[in-house]
Amino acid sequence: MTLTICLAGNPNAGKSTIFNALTGARQHVGNWPGKTVEKKEGRLSLSGHEVIIVDLPGTYSLSAFSAEEIITRDFILDAQPDAVVAVVDAANLERNLYLVLQLLEMHVPLVLALNMSDVAESRAIRIDRQTLSERLGGVPVIPMVGSRAIGLDALKAAMMRAATDHAAIPPLCLDLGAPVEQEIAGLLPLIEREATPYPPRWLAIKLLEADEDLLSKVPPALAQAAQQAADRISEETGEDADTLIADARYSCIGELVRGAVSRAAANPITVSDKLDRVLAHRVWGVVIFLALMWVVFQFTANVSAPLLDWIDGLFSGPVTRWTVAILGAFGLNGTWFESLLVDGVIGGVGGVLVFVPVLFALYFAIAVLEDSGYMARAAFVMDRFMQKLGLHGKSFLPMLVGFGCTVPGIYATRTLENPDDRKITGFLTTFMSCGARLPVYVVFGSAFFGAASGNLVFALYAIGIGVAVLTSLLLTRLVFKGKPAAPFVMELPPYRVPNPRTVALYIWGHTAEFLRRAGTVILAASVVIWLLLAIPVNGGQFARVNAGDSLFGAISRVIAPVFAPAGFGQWEAASSLMAGFVSKETIVSAMSQIYTNASDDLPAPQPLTDDARDIAVGLGEALVLTGQEIVNIVPRTVNVIPGMHMPEANLLNQPPDTGGDTALETALRAAFTPLTALAFNVFVLLYVPCLAAVAAMRQEFGTRWMGLQMAYTLVVAWLGAIVVYQAGLFLGIG
Amino acid sequence: MMTVLRQVLQTFEQASAPLSLAQMARDLQVEPAILDDMIAYWVRKGKLREVTEAGCDSCGLKGDCCSPIVKLPRRYELAADDAPGKPPCCCG
Ligand SMILES: Nc1nc2c(ncn2[C@@H]2O[C@H](COP(=O)(O)OP(=O)(O)O)[C@@H](O)[C@H]2O)c(=O)[nH]1
Numbered sequence: 001m002t003l004t005i006c007l008a009g010n011p012n013a014g015k016s017t018i019f020n021a022l023t024g025a026r027q028h029v030g031n032w033p034g035k036t037v038e039k040k041e042g043r044l045s046l047s048g049h050e051v052i053i054v055d056l057p058g059t060y061s062l063s064a065f066s067a068e069e070i071i072t073r074d075f076i077l078d079a080q081p082d083a084v085v086a087v088v089d090a091a092n093l094e095r096n097l098y099l100v101l102q103l104l105e106m107h108v109p110l111v112l113a114l115n116m117s118d119v120a121e122s123r124a125i126r127i128d129r130q131t132l133s134e135r136l137g138g139v140p141v142i143p144m145v146g147s148r149a150i151g152l153d154a155l156k157a158a159m160m161r162a163a164t165d166h167a168a169i170p171p172l173c174l175d176l177g178a179p180v181e182q183e184i185a186g187l188l189p190l191i192e193r194e195a196t197p198y199p200p201r202w203l204a205i206k207l208l209e210a211d212e213d214l215l216s217k218v219p220p221a222l223a224q225a226a227q228q229a230a231d232r233i234s235e236e237t238g239e240d241a242d243t244l245i246a247d248a249r250y251s252c253i254g255e256l257v258r259g260a261v262s263r264a265a266a267n268p269i270t271v272s273d274k275l276d277r278v279l280a281h282r283v284w285g286v287v288i289f290l291a292l293m294w295v296v297f298q299f300t301a302n303v304s305a306p307l308l309d310w311i312d313g314l315f316s317g318p319v320t321r322w323t324v325a326i327l328g329a330f331g332l333n334g335t336w337f338e339s340l341l342v343d344g345v346i347g348g349v350g351g352v353l354v355f356v357p358v359l360f361a362l363y364f365a366i367a368v369l370e371d372s373g374y375m376a377r378a379a380f381v382m383d384r385f386m387q388k389l390g391l392h393g394k395s396f397l398p399m400l401v402g403f404g405c406t407v408p409g410i411y412a413t414r415t416l417e418n419p420d421d422r423k424i425t426g427f428l429t430t431f432m433s434c435g436a437r438l439p440v441y442v443v444f445g446s447a448f449f450g451a452a453s454g455n456l457v458f459a460l461y462a463i464g465i466g467v468a469v470l471t472s473l474l475l476t477r478l479v480f481k482g483k484p485a486a487p488f489v490m491e492l493p494p495y496r497v498p499n500p501r502t503v504a505l506y507i508w509g510h511t512a513e514f515l516r517r518a519g520t521v522i523l524a525a526s527v528v529i530w531l532l533l534a535i536p537v538n539g540g541q542f543a544r545v546n547a548g549d550s551l552f553g554a555i556s557r558v559i560a561p562v563f564a565p566a567g568f569g570q571w572e573a574a575s576s577l578m579a580g581f582v583s584k585e586t587i588v589s590a591m592s593q594i595y596t597n598a599s600d601d602l603p604a605p606q607p608l609t610d611d612a613r614d615i616a617v618g619l620g621e622a623l624v625l626t627g628q629e630i631v632n633i634v635p636r637t638v639n640v641i642p643g644m645h646m647p648e649a650n651l652l653n654q655p656p657d658t659g660g661d662t663a664l665e666t667a668l669r670a671a672f673t674p675l676t677a678l679a680f681n682v683f684v685l686l687y688v689p690c691l692a693a694v695a696a697m698r699q700e701f702g703t704r705w706m707g708l709q710m711a712y713t714l715v716v717a718w719l720g721a722i723v724v725y726q727a728g729l730f731l732g733i734g
Numbered sequence: 735m736m737t738v739l740r741q742v743l744q745t746f747e748q749a750s751a752p753l754s755l756a757q758m759a760r761d762l763q764v765e766p767a768i769l770d771d772m773i774a775y776w777v778r779k780g781k782l783r784e785v786t787e788a789g790c791d792s793c794g795l796k797g798d799c800c801s802p803i804v805k806l807p808r809r810y811e812l813a814a815d816d817a818p819g820k821p822p823c824c825c826g
Contacts, residue, residue, distance in 0.1 A: 060771060065778065095767040239737065246775060247737035250768065273756065280754070366803055375804045384751040397806055404803025415785050417813070435803075487752040488785060488811040489745075489773075510803065 002050045003163045004079060008072055008103060009087035010096050011058030014115040016040075017146040018087055019055040022156070032057075032071050046160055054081070060095070062102040064213035076106055077198060082163035083109045085155070090120035090127060090143070093261055097253045100136070101174065107199045109162040109169055110139045113155055117143045124263060131260040137169070176205070176248045179236050183208060183229035187222075194219055208233070209242040272494040276377065280492070282388075285381035292374075293461060296365040298454035299633055300358060300438070301445055305453075306625035307357035308442070310618045312662045315350035318611040321603050336543035340530055342599040348526025351592035351664065352518050352585045355439040359514050360507060362435060366404070367506035371498035375400070380490055387487055389469065395425035399468060402432030403461075404510065406693040409434075410700055423701050424475045428468040430689050430697075430713055433461045435514070436584040440684050443588055447665035448674045451636075456678070460685050467686060467716060517583065521692075525582040526589045533593060547572075547594050566683065566721035567676035567729075577683065583690040588664075595667035624651055675733050679725040686717035738764060742772045743781055746812050755808075773810055785809040 009015045020027075023042025032039045040055040056075060057068035064070050076084060086103055088096035093114075103110055114127065129141040140158040144151030176184070187204040196203055196218060206214045207226035215223045233241040278284050320342055327338050369375050383396040395416070402409030409429035413422040433441075441460055445453025532552035536545040547553055548571065556575035563569045563577075572594050579590035592598075628651045635646035661669075672680065688694060688710050698706040741762055745753070755773075759766040776782040 092765075092767055094765045095771060098768075098771065239740065240779075243737065243739055243775075243779075247739045250738050250764075250772070253768075276754070363803075370804055376807050379804070379806055380752050380754065387751050397804070400804050408803075417783070417811075487749050488809045489749070489753045489755055489758055490806070490810075491808040492754040492756060493807050 002052060003083075003160075004052045004054065004081040005083045005085060005159050005163055006054040006056050006075065006079075006081045007085045007087055008056045008076075008099065009058060009113075009115075010060055010089060010092075010099060013058070013087045013089040013092075013096060014144075014146040015055060015058060015087045018085075018113060018115065018144070018152075018155070019053060021146060021149050021152055023053050032067075035067050035071060037067055037071055046156055049160070049164075051160075051163075054079075060099060062099065062106070063209065064211050070213055073106075076103075076108055081108070083111060083159050085111045085113050085159055087113045087115050087146075089116045090114045091116050091123055091125060093120075093125075093127065094253050094257055097256060098249060101249050101252060104136065104139070105174065105199075105202050105205065107169060107202065110136075111155070111158045111162050112136070112139050112141045113146075113151070114141055114143045115146045117151070118145045118148075126262045128260045128262075132256065135256050135260065174248055174252050176245055177237075179233050180208065180241060180244050180248075183233055183241075187226060187229060190222055190225055194222055196222075205245060209245055270494065272373075272492070275495055276492060279374065280377045280381055282381075282384065285377065286385050289378050289381055290462070292369070292378075294454075294458045295633070295637060296362070296369075297457040297461065298636060299365050299630075300362045301442055301454040301457050302451060302632070302636075303626055303629040304357035304361040304442075305446060305629065306622040308354050308446075309662065310622035311354045311357065313618055314615065315346055315354065316598065316663060317603050318615060319350065320346055320598060321605060321611070324602055325605065336534065339534065339543045339599045340527070342602070343533075343593055343597065344526050344530030345523065347592045347596070347598045348529060348589035349518055349523050351589045352439060352522050353515075354662075355442065355585070355588070356511060356514065358438055358442050359435055360511055362438060363507045363510045364503065367503040368498045370506070371496075371502050373493050373495045376490065376492055380492065383487065386469070386472070389473070395421065395428055395472070398425045398429050399432045399465075402429040402434060405434045405436070406430055406432070406689040407696045410693060410696040413700065423705060424472060426697060426701055427475060427709055427712070428472055430693060430709065431464045431468040431471065431686060433464045433685055434584070434689065435510075436517075436690065437684055439585050439588045441681055443591070443662075443664060444668065444672070444677045444681055447661070447668045448672070448677050456681070460681055463682060463720075464685050467720065471712075471716070517585070521583050522585055522589055525579065525586045526593070529579055529586075529590050529593055547597070552594075562718070563683075563721070565725070566679045566718065567725035568672065568680045568683075568721075570671060572671060573680060577687070580684065581688060581691065583692070584684065587684060591668070592664050595671065596663045598663075601663070621652065627651070675725060675728040678728070679721040682724050683717045683721040686713060686720050688713050738762065739772055739775065742769065743776055746782060746810070777810070780813055782810050783813040785811055 007015050007019055019040060019042060023044055026044065027040060027042040030039050030041075031037065037057050042053045042055075044051050044053065054075065056072045059066070059068045059072050062069055062073045064073070075081075084103055086096075086100045088100060100110070100112065112133075114129065120127065127143075129143065133139055133141045140162065142151050142155045142158050144155060175181070184201065184204045187207065188200055191200045191203055198206075198214075203214065203218070204226075207218065207223065208230050210227070210230060215226070218226075230241040233239075233244065237244060279288055281288075323341055323346060324333065324338065327333055327335075327341070332338055366375075369378070379396050379400055382400075386396060395413075397415060398409045398412040401412045406429055409432060410426050413425045413429065416422045416425060437460075438457070441457045442453065445456040449456050529552065532555075533547050533550045534543040534545070535551040536542065536549055537551055537554045538549050540549060552575050553571055556571040556578065559578070560569050560571040560574040563574060572591075575594060576587045576590045580587040628649050632648045635648045638644050638646045668677070694706060694710065697709055701709075742758075745758055745762065755769060756766060759769045762769065764772070773782060777784055
């Protein structure tokens with residue numbers, strides 16, 4: 001006689017492994033009729049019987065939510081297998097039992113293959129099979145390690161017994177509570193009268209669960225009766241029938257395992273849990289987040305400095321020199337074209353490209369934090385912090401994203417359901433300092449604050465968060481008076497050692513984006529700025545005018561007085577800020593064109609071999625210094641603690657901070673004081689992010705809202721810069 | 735008696751600060767895996783929703799600097815009754 005036995009189980013419980021162990025090479029793989037789900041069938045001969053083994057798709061439940069669930073259920077109902085083997089993961093017994101209960105409800109001869117027993121054992125999970133089997137109404141429970149074929153013979157014996165010995169299967173009596181049981185009792189006569197092919201009680205339960213697949217298969221009168229019954233249940237209990245039924249299964253599982261399963265600890269405390277006690281702590285979590293940010297910016301600003309100087313030297317030295325030489329070969333020296341290439345392209349784009357190491361360092365730090373699992377905690381902690389302040393929570397993710405770039409930050413507001421929340425968060429996101437603002441801070445930082453430039457960067461990021469928080473307070477109190485949205489529940493994945501490949505891919509992805517922008521937006525903006533600087537207004541020759549007498553200079557002079565109360569009322573500053581509307585890196589590119597004039601100050605020619613040597617030696621030195629800066633993070637961080645003095649490494653024996661100033665830094669020192677530099681940077685931080693962000697705002701929130709937001713950021717930036725400058729003057733700094 | 739499923743939902747309704755799934759499982763004394771299933775149940779019923787990352791690439795628009803610097807793991811929240819369905823797609 002041929003017997004049919006099928007394997008059912010949760011995904012990853014080891015079904016395929018056991019299927020393969022049972023059937024060996026005698027398999028046939030195809031698809032379930034009309035479905036893209038794989039169907040595996042195999043054969044074996046057991047004690048004189050030919051047995052067909054069917055591997056059913058992995059499912060967690062037997063409702064009608066997925067193709068897998070329907071296939072499993074229909075197969076058991078239609079093919080009426082002689083026995084069903086429920087393959088369960090012993091290390092995850094409770095969850096797996098949910099499916100087992102549903103199989104038992106279907107009243108099939110069942111065998112429980114308690115697979116992954118080795119895993120359960122290693123986690124100190126002990127399962128009393130005897131008790132479990134008794135509670136399941138005598139279902140045989142076979143411990144197995146499928147991957148090592150342990151327990152296979154016992155399984156074979158048990159399933160043959162179940163398939164051939166037609167002993168009455170005791171129906172599992174899942175107590176669904178009086179209201180549901182009463183309605184089931186009412187439906188049973190109807191079901192029996194209709195003579196459906198399904199087990200009556202099972203069908204009654206499924207109909208009460210509003211199982212759409214079955215509701216469409218049974219006669220309409222029955223479906224209607226079931227719907228009315230379900231309505232009565234929810235009226236009486238205030239709970240949907242399917243909720244009550246699902247809940248009864250969960251409590252049944254609780255009963256089944258009580259005393260039958262013991263584990264070292266119900267929810268063992270892991271290392272991650274211990275770390276989270278500090279890192280995700282209500283108070284310490286915030287402190288640590290800020291401290292980590294501080295370290296990240298020290299790292300970003302200092303570690304990247306040597307390579308930054310090297311690349312700067314590359315552009316102002318050899319690259320400029322070669323360009324001039326090549327142009328000279330075509331007789332183009334001294335022409336406007338030379339000025340365009342040297343001032344516009346090399347000065348403008350190169351001026352931005354020198355910051356690649358800075359962004360590289362930033363992305364490295366963020367990638368490490370992200371891949372270690374910390375960023376999830378940061379969002380978690382900061383969200384809770386904002387919620388406690390009575391602010392709109394949940395907005396921290398878009399804000400966090402905004403640290404990279406405002407544009408995806410604005411799009412990330414879509415994770416919020418409520419349109420008002422989206423707008424508020426969009427507002428806040430623009431104050432999160434994006435990667436494009438970093439070059440500006442770093443230029444000013446190294447010009448005015450030397451090794452402490454990381455502090456400036458950190459301060460600016462912190463000011464950004466502060467302004468965002470204040471804005472959020474203002475908006476939630478004044479504009480949107482809704483109640484704060486309910487918080488979320490989040491999976492906090494275990495901490496882990498960052499994967500170098502993931503980190504590398506991350507850095508490359510983001511740095512490549514920066515490079516692409518340098519080659520497109522920034523290149524275009526640099527050329528336009530060059531053009532505006534080349535057009536004379538008071539007579540003079542094209543591309544030969546003083547920047548101050550150019551069209552750009554003239555326009556900027558009109559705007560410049562607005563910034564006088566903030567201490568940077570010079571036209572140069574105003575024009576740089578105007579350029580910044582395009583993108584914030586453009587500020588740097590504009591400044592390098594406005595404050596320095598490379599084509600007037602061309603590097604002296606030198607042989608190519610000398611250039612090559614300089615480049616190589618410079619790179620070597622820069623790499624050594626980079627290593628030194630990395631090492632020095634430790635003493636610098638320790639030395640922040642008052643009273644500590646840990647010496648810093650000085651490998652090349654240079655006096656501190658002789659990193660060599662770039663031409664731009666020198667020029668900026670002449671034009672700004674530390675105080676006006678700070679005020680200028682605060683303005684850069686706070687005002688309209690860039691064209692791309694404005695476009696994103698318009699797309700997401702509409703033109704009116706976009707206009708409002710632009711106006712708001714401008715006013716806040718202006719006031720912020722004034723406050724910083726005037727407060728500084730008042731305190732006698734500057 | 736309140737059902738465990740209901741307690742899961744109630745935890746969401748009464749929470750005043752973000753919660754981690756692990757903490758919630760401990761509070762409700764359920765297996766984390768079962769909590770996942772219970773949350774999935776409420777998501778199917780439309781009471782909870784999974785917060786999905788919406789980036790520009792969610793609808794094929796890969797414009798300037800579109801990759802977010804952080805991606806967060808699974809998050810769930812109460813589904814608001816007045817939620818305006820799916821947020822607009824940036825491709826219009
Ligand atoms: N440690 C252990 N691993 C197993 C056991 N049974 C299966 N596996 C492994 O668990 C993984 C999932 O098994 P698979 O049969 O594909 O699961 P399915 O999704 O249920 O078909 C595979 O890597 C198996 O090698 C077992 O008893 N112990």
